[in-house]
Amino acid sequence: MNSDIDIIVSEVGPRDGLQSIKTVMPTGEKIRWIESLAHAGLREIEVGSFVPPKLLPQMADTAEVVRAARNIARLTVVALAPNHKGAELAIASGAHSITMPVSASRAHSASNLRRTPEEAVEDVRKVRQLCDNASRDKRPRLEVGIATAFGCSMEGPVSEEWVMQLAVKLAEAGADSIGLSDSVGFANPTQVKRMFGNLRHEIGAKAGAAHFHNTRGLGLANVVSALDAGVTTFDSSQGGLGGCPFAPGATGNIITEDLVFMLESMGLRTGVNLERLIDARAVLRGALPNESLYGNVPDSGLPKGFVYARQS
Amino acid sequence: MNSDIDIIVSEVGPRDGLQSIKTVMPTGEKIRWIESLAHAGLREIEVGSFVPPKLLPQMADTAEVVRAARNIARLTVVALAPNHKGAELAIASGAHSITMPVSASRAHSASNLRRTPEEAVEDVRKVRQLCDNASRDKRPRLEVGIATAFGCSMEGPVSEEWVMQLAVKLAEAGADSIGLSDSVGFANPTQVKRMFGNLRHEIGAKAGAAHFHNTRGLGLANVVSALDAGVTTFDSSQGGLGGCPFAPGATGNIITEDLVFMLESMGLRTGVNLERLIDARAVLRGALPNESLYGNVPDSGLPKGFVYARQS
Numbered sequence: 001m002n003s004d005i006d007i008i009v010s011e012v013g014p015r016d017g018l019q020s021i022k023t024v025m026p027t028g029e030k031i032r033w034i035e036s037l038a039h040a041g042l043r044e045i046e047v048g049s050f051v052p053p054k055l056l057p058q059m060a061d062t063a064e065v066v067r068a069a070r071n072i073a074r075l076t077v078v079a080l081a082p083n084h085k086g087a088e089l090a091i092a093s094g095a096h097s098i099t100m101p102v103s104a105s106r107a108h109s110a111s112n113l114r115r116t117p118e119e120a121v122e123d124v125r126k127v128r129q130l131c132d133n134a135s136r137d138k139r140p141r142l143e144v145g146i147a148t149a150f151g152c153s154m155e156g157p158v159s160e161e162w163v164m165q166l167a168v169k170l171a172e173a174g175a176d177s178i179g180l181s182d183s184v185g186f187a188n189p190t191q192v193k194r195m196f197g198n199l200r201h202e203i204g205a206k207a208g209a210a211h212f213h214n215t216r217g218l219g220l221a222n223v224v225s226a227l228d229a230g231v232t233t234f235d236s237s238q239g240g241l242g243g244c245p246f247a248p249g250a251t252g253n254i255i256t257e258d259l260v261f262m263l264e265s266m267g268l269r270t271g272v273n274l275e276r277l278i279d280a281r282a283v284l285r286g287a288l289p290n291e292s293l294y295g296n297v298p299d300s301g302l303p304k305g306f307v308y309a310r311q312s
Numbered sequence: 313m314n315s316d317i318d319i320i321v322s323e324v325g326p327r328d329g330l331q332s333i334k335t336v337m338p339t340g341e342k343i344r345w346i347e348s349l350a351h352a353g354l355r356e357i358e359v360g361s362f363v364p365p366k367l368l369p370q371m372a373d374t375a376e377v378v379r380a381a382r383n384i385a386r387l388t389v390v391a392l393a394p395n396h397k398g399a400e401l402a403i404a405s406g407a408h409s410i411t412m413p414v415s416a417s418r419a420h421s422a423s424n425l426r427r428t429p430e431e432a433v434e435d436v437r438k439v440r441q442l443c444d445n446a447s448r449d450k451r452p453r454l455e456v457g458i459a460t461a462f463g464c465s466m467e468g469p470v471s472e473e474w475v476m477q478l479a480v481k482l483a484e485a486g487a488d489s490i491g492l493s494d495s496v497g498f499a500n501p502t503q504v505k506r507m508f509g510n511l512r513h514e515i516g517a518k519a520g521a522a523h524f525h526n527t528r529g530l531g532l533a534n535v536v537s538a539l540d541a542g543v544t545t546f547d548s549s550q551g552g553l554g555g556c557p558f559a560p561g562a563t564g565n566i567i568t569e570d571l572v573f574m575l576e577s578m579g580l581r582t583g584v585n586l587e588r589l590i591d592a593r594a595v596l597r598g599a600l601p602n603e604s605l606y607g608n609v610p611d612s613g614l615p616k617g618f619v620y621a622r623q624s
Contacts, residue, residue, distance in 0.1 A: 217570040218570070221536045261528060262500060265503075
């Protein structure tokens with residue numbers, strides 16, 4: 001963590017947002033958007049995903065985007081890699097951090113990742129080796145987000161004990177950080193506080209980011225609880241890009257603009273300038289004129305007399 | 313508080329929602345909606361406002377609505393009264409509870425209530441007398457919500473010390489409960505926890521309801537903090553009716569459907585059945601086909617395996 005910020009807002013729009021929409025954003029536009037997000041003060045951006053272009057043509061240019069994003073000062077460039085092959089490409093492109101999805105729900109794991117959670121843990125172990133064997137300047141950090149950690153639209157409730165066991169296995173397999181993801185909007189604030197508390201108890205400093213969706217309107221409420229449990233990294237997406245397939249008008253990921261506003265209002269330094277974040281939103285809007293963008297703060301503006309968290 | 317619920321969700325849609333829109337809902341429709349809300353399990357509903365019909369024609373039938381709502385078993389019927397005259401009418405109609413608005417911001421108080429905060433305190437003192445002089449079966453509870461308690465779109469930040477002084481004055485003037493209202497979406501979770509904590513410290517059991525708006529997306533996040541500070545009554549509006557004049561697409565009041573879902577998910581009993589609440593929403597939709605209704609839970613549905621807070 002940089003000492004001049006309290007909370008890392010990890011922008012996932014260029015990956016999670018863009019892969020959820022049909023339009024393919026041209027590479028140049030992606031890079032311009034990522035640059036403007038970084039200019040707003042975001043220190044960590046998930047810029048793409050190393051998946052086969054046949055599956056996700058929106059992500060076909062990820063290597064090029066990673067290389068461009070590496071030129072931005074102070075930015076941690078994150079790339080998603082679903083497997084060993086993706087991790088090889090991520091390392092070759094120079095991503096600072098690789099994030100691998102592992103799903104706690106067996107049904108979700110089978111349908112989305114086509115493997116069991118145990119097999120996914122073994123993949124992480126192999127990618128750990130790959131990272132360790134990389135040349136020093138290209139050795140990435142290895143992160144895992146446990147998907148469906150709070151419930152699954154196929155299975156319903158997911159055993160919290162099992163999620164913790166999985167987190168311990170992943171820590172043993174060599175992940176540097178393990179976060180919990182509410183991929184489908186099941187989490188509630190009580191559960192969030194309990195689970196992130198337990199996660200820290202189980203794996204200590206390897207306890208990672210919170211990834212919340214706003215499917216049922218509880219996104220920022222869950223952030224408040226996660227803050228209480230000591231979480232310091234939150235994923236979010238500019239404009240809630242990508243929306244939510246279940247809920248017309250509802251966002252998928254929590255909205256970066258509203259998250260930053262809330263954190264700064266609470267006296268927590270994010271390093272992000274909201275006016276510049278709105279400029280970045282204009283870049284996104286220009287590149288994707290037909291996509292829905294969400295956010296209450298962009299609509300309402302900042303409250304009169306708003307001050308950022310103090311830089312001490 | 314009824315012993316079978318943990319949190320009172322106080323529905324303000326028939327007052328706060330309906331007075332914010334141009335359409336005048338016919339009296340029969342209002343009563344049908346209120347009955348369906350009560351049927352869903354809501355125990356407290358603010359059914360109207362005793363203001364001059366010239367100012368708010370939407371509220372001209374409040375006496376009739378109060379009388380009808382009094383026939384609903386187990387329902388606390390609340391009416392807003394901006395002044396002595398309104399309180400007389402509220403008592404005559406048989407409202408169980410009168411709520412009076414007092415604004416902490418001098419600019420807002422002058423423009424919206426046409427009096428100083430000190431004059432508003434004196435009004436509360438006179439209405440206290442009025443309530444005490446009412447016949448026993450018509451003696452209402454007297455509640456105050458301090459508007460602009462977290463900030464004001466005219467003044468900007470409002471002194472928290474002043475808000476507490478005002479709460480103490482109102483308690484001395486005879487209000488039974490004093491709540492804090494974020495009328496314009498300025499509150500943040502840190503401030504909410506601090507202020508409701510201070511309120512309880514200053515006026516003990518007279519510390520009242522939290523009234524949050526979702527103008528900047530922080531409505532439910534603020535509820536989580538208020539719960540931490542011991543608040544047990546929350547105002548909300550079905551479908552976020554009334555919207556927010558500053559923010560297209562943003563709600564004014566927090567949304568009853570999403571609030572109930574969050575509380576029940578957290579293990580807090582509200583007594584409200586979400587399926588029946590959706591039925592009440594259909595009644596509202598039928599009566600006001602052209603108004604925007606909001607809510608993530610109505611769009612997304614309940615998560616698979618959802619269970620209500622346990623009835624112990």
